[in-house]
Amino acid sequence: MNNTVKQLSIFIENRSGTLTKVLDLFSRAGIQIIASTIADTQDYGIYRVVCSAPYDAYAILKENGIDVQLTDVMAIAIEDEPGNAALAISALSDAQVDILYMYSFLWQGRGVLVMRADKVENALEVIANRNMVLLNEDDFKL
């Protein structure tokens, strides 16, 4: 079974207009952006996107000359109550899993933590033991 979600990592120049071009391509292809994040760096930006059709989006972006990568990330669903994120993260931390980056959003009434972590096997074990729910890309299909 598939334990990961395909995230698009889009390399964009930190210049006005570049994000518009990318979003416009999603819009015209009818692909829904479920969650996205962009870091604030001075020189270059990686726009990270979880969407309803990552492979289609990848192909369209490539065709339009945009530098994009498909990255496997974990999407952990938690109940939307105070304290649950803390429990999830401390469990991973106890298993020596380092989180490279993380962002979160609400999805159909549940909280979702999207993260790229090292020691993926440790992470999966912890998730299974603690009865946390991993989402996969089918969950985000329209």
Next chain:
Amino acid sequence: MNIIPNDACPFFNEKMETMTREEIEALQLERLKATVRHCMNSPFYSKRFDEAGLKPEDIRSLDDLRRIPFTTKQDLRDTYPFGMASVPLRECSRLHSSSGTTGTPTVILHTHKDLEEWATQVARNLWMVGLRPDDVFQNSSGYGMFTGGLGFQYGAERMGMLTIPAAAGNSARQIKFITDFGTTALHAVPSYVTRLYEVMQNMGVDPRRDTKLRVLAIGAEPHSEEQRQRIQDMLGVKAYNSFGMSEMCGPGVGFECKEQNGLHFWEDYYIVEIVNPDTLEPVPDGEIGELVLTTLCREAMPLLRYRTRDLTRVLGRSCPCGRNHVRLDRMRGRSDDMMVLRGVNIFPIQIEKILMTFPKLASNYLITLTTDEDNDNMTVEVELEELFTDDYSRLQSLTNRIQRALKDEILLTPHVKLLPKGTLPVSEGKAVRVVDKRTVYQ
């Protein structure tokens, strides 16, 4: 013979410095003929004259100079190391060499007399701006192969000043020298002067109150009139523009007088031509062109019609200071793609060579030069072949490795920016690799 004039005399060598134009040109013709004859001792020039069907006797007037082919930096490389010498090596006393970062290095040889003449030119310049044997001269310039070190050292000693070979770097120690030794005159590249001022402020040293500084010689990197004014205001000094190049000897070739209205080029030592870099025809006075110099007093390695690649223009051939040696504008740029940053000469090909060693980079890149608070800065933008990671720390580590490799090559740390492929403008025809936004050229 080292004859030092009276302090009251405004000239170091009154006879040479105050010649009329007729006298200058008569002397130039005499020295040009002698130089051309002497050049026939060099394998390079005797061959070049043969090829051009030219004999030394054909040079009968200053206009005949234009019959002589140009000499280029490439000629110096092709004859490396000694193919352009006009005397046997045993008659030479010193060798200066360029680093050869863009290929074969170049060598300039000096006889003992060449070194004397070089020192005399520098002494003339320092005297011209009012320095006298009572002054204390601190040379905060790189020594070694960089001619700004030894060139100013010998020149300042020659005119009788106490001279401190402080060399470049260690700003706190420089400032201690300035205050402890009562330094009145300093030579440095302009961006380093700005740096010294910052460190003075941090140390609580007020240059006007706590130092005796009154004269600065600044050169070796392009700077604007505004930058000079700021340096003068910061330190409470007069700052004079200096022009030199190792091919001619080093510093001393041209220097501003107290009028600060152009650099006097010593025409008893050089013939100055300004030519259109494309047609190589002379341009009228006042029009910008490439500076071409012919040495008139060199023994070891005379150079005929050497293309300096520096762009400037003639401002005049007379001056209220009493010297009729031609006045040239501050350097306005280059007719090749060489960049001068903080005294370091850099060619885009050096940058390109380094970038190409990183397989993750695409071939398009752009170098942007800016002035921030009087400092020259370089930004290198380069495209990634493709996004190979979405991990910022790996991108940052690549950026750092590129930066270090560039620093090893060009001795300056540029700002490096990674871009998605296809972001940089693609020019039609010759690629634009350098955008110079520094205030000096505006």
